[in-house]
Amino acid sequence: MARPNRCEVISPDESCIVHVVSRVVRRCYLLGDDPLTGKNYDHRKEWxxxxxxxxxxxxxxxxxxFSLMSSHFHLVLKSQPEIVVTWTSR
Structure with a gap:
C-alpha cells in the first residue's frame, strides 16, 4: 500500500512538528572515520x-x-506559516 503524499498529511496553513531522517548514499560517510578510505570527515559537522x-x-x-551521525541525520522541524504569510514575492 502506498503512503499518502505529504501535501495530504501536512497542511501548509497550520504549524506542525515533523521528524526528518535522511541517509547518505553508497555506504559513504557524512562524519567520522570512513573505514574504507581511511579519511576523516569530522570537519563537515560545523559546516x-x-x-x-x-x-x-x-x-x-x-x-x-538535530542529530548528525556518520551515515545519516535526524532533524526535528517546526513549520512557521505565520511568518511565511508575511513574505512578499520580491
Whole structure:
C-alpha cells in the first residue's frame, strides 16, 4: 500500500512538528572515520550545522533539534506559516 503524499498529511496553513531522517548514499560517510578510505570527515559537522540553521531561517521553519551521525541525520522541524504569510514575492 502506498503512503499518502505529504501535501495530504501536512497542511501548509497550520504549524506542525515533523521528524526528518535522511541517509547518505553508497555506504559513504557524512562524519567520522570512513573505514574504507581511511579519511576523516569530522570537519563537515560545523559546516552542516551552519547550513541547517541558514536554510531553516530562509524556509520559514524552526530547527528544534538535530542529530548528525556518520551515515545519516535526524532533524526535528517546526513549520512557521505565520511568518511565511508575511513574505512578499520580491
Amino acid at each position: 552542516i550545522e551552519t547550513l541547517l540553521q541558514h536554510q531553516a531561517k530562509h524556509f520559514g521553519i524552526d530547527l528544534l533539534c
